[in-house]
């Protein structure tokens with residue numbers, strides 16, 4: 763009876779803090795965490811390894827079915843295995859993000875990943891982050907959040923994050939990529955990025971991580 767397992771969905775655009783907030787909230791609640799973007803990124807990376815053309819929808823759909831994606835939670839950091847290879851670092855690159863965004867616009871790819879995402883709904887509960895968690899994958903979720911922040915602040919967050927990892931990027935380039943990805947994710951015909959009607963919107967511009975975590979936790983009933 764997976765439908766009775768509690769779910770909190772956290773959707774929003776790139777750099778709004780979905781991953782950071784979802785992981786922290788899941789840890790505080792002792793719930794599982796689904797990074798749905800990692801699935802789309804994994805297919806993007808596998809397509810890159812196979813040298814597929816991002817315009818070849820048929821090949822990308824086949825690639826989605828053929829790609830195995832595993833999550834290794836045994837260490838300090840969640841590791842993602844794509845076709846058995848640890849692709850955690852490659853997955854986080856902007857190239858993988860852009861490929862994921864392009865692939866995610868193909869309806870058959872989204873359909874193929876639906877059940878893999880819903881399988882994460884197991885006791886004692888799930889925090890799911892992405893673009894369509896509250897609208898398509900878990901429309902019956904008990905709590906839905908839509909995070910936003912200005913594009914400039916999101917680009918600045920990404921800049922600091924990538925600089926910290928030693929990746930060479932420019933603010934201008936990142937802002938352009940964020941705006942392009944926002945437009946593609948919001949304008950696609952299937953499961954476009956938009957808040958569920960019953961989502962609580964939190965604008966995180968100028969709001970620290972801890973403050974956002976507390977606001978999200980405050981939405982859930984008191985935990986004994």
Ligand SMILES: Nc1ncnc2c1ncn2[C@@H]1O[C@H](COP(=O)(O)OP(=O)(O)O)[C@@H](O)[C@H]1O
Nearest residue numbers: 776777778779780781782919923966969970971
């Ligand atoms: N409210 C916040 N204030 C400042 N920095 C934040 C905030 N939320 C997230 N960050 C930082 O912004 C970066 C991107 O966050 P991330 O969780 O990866 O966003 P998303 O999953 O929405 O793309 C990370 O380095 C994270 O630490």
Ligand SMILES: Nc1ccn([C@H]2C[C@H](O)[C@@H](COP(=O)(O)OP(=O)(O)O)O2)c(=O)n1
Nearest residue numbers: 775776777798799802862863866892893894
């Ligand atoms: N539920 C989801 C999750 C991600 N996607 C697509 C659209 C996004 O631009 C890419 C990458 O998503 P991801 O959440 O990993 O990216 P950000 O961390 O927000 O930059 O995948 C999607 O279409 N639906």
